[in-house]
Amino acid sequence: MGEDEAQIRERLVSIECAYCGAEVRYVGEGRRPKFCSASCRSRAWELRRAASKLGRESPMPTVVREVVERVVERERSVPASVVPRVVGDWVPLLEQLERQVRDEPWSLVRSKDDFEELAEAVKGLYDAFSWRNPEPTNTTPPVHQQSAPGVQAGGTLSRQQRRALERQQRKHR
Structure with a gap:
């Protein structure tokens, strides 16, 4: 048919x-x-x-x-959502996301938390690429401090820990 x-x-x-x-x-x-x-x-x-x-x-x-x-x-044919696998597939999607964030950012998100989550994801993507082109910010070796269990070096929280902390803060408002 x-x-x-x-x-x-x-x-x-x-x-x-x-x-x-x-x-x-x-x-x-x-x-x-x-x-x-x-x-x-x-x-x-x-x-x-x-x-x-x-x-x-x-x-x-x-x-x-x-x-x-x-x-x-x-019967209708609906294009299936396909996860891009190569750079040539990702670039147009990232450009589309960039245009949408610049032109109509509120069409992407439902609340301020969503916008912050998207920003964190983009920052994580940028950080993931930073190993390819490191920018020396400090010539002295980093001082490793003793941190609390589960906290990454430098005192930053993982994404999962940040979300759990945000949930607790919202719960106690």
Whole structure:
């Protein structure tokens, strides 16, 4: 089935009783019912029989309403989200992100925390590339301080620790 083709299925859902007009459920199997009960069927038969003895038309209504459910199935091709693997795939996406941050930053985020999280992710990306082109800031070797368990050298928290700390701070506001 192509994109323009559609598969249409119709299914009878309910019918009006030919005698009293009440709704008659139809499960889709077997012969379609005309009456809601045996008493309606026998009353309709009595009316038809009496009308034929008197030589008159059938007193039964000729219009019976049917409720039909129509299901239209269409196939659509949606491009799958693919994770870029090479620089040539990443560059256009990063340029698009840059344009969006400059032109309409609030379309990316729902709160200030989201914007800060995005900024931290970009900073982490920049830091990940800094090993390729290190900028000497201090010619003396760094002094290693004894830090608390789980804290990285230099007193900085990992991303997971920062998020946990932010959650605790929000919780106690």
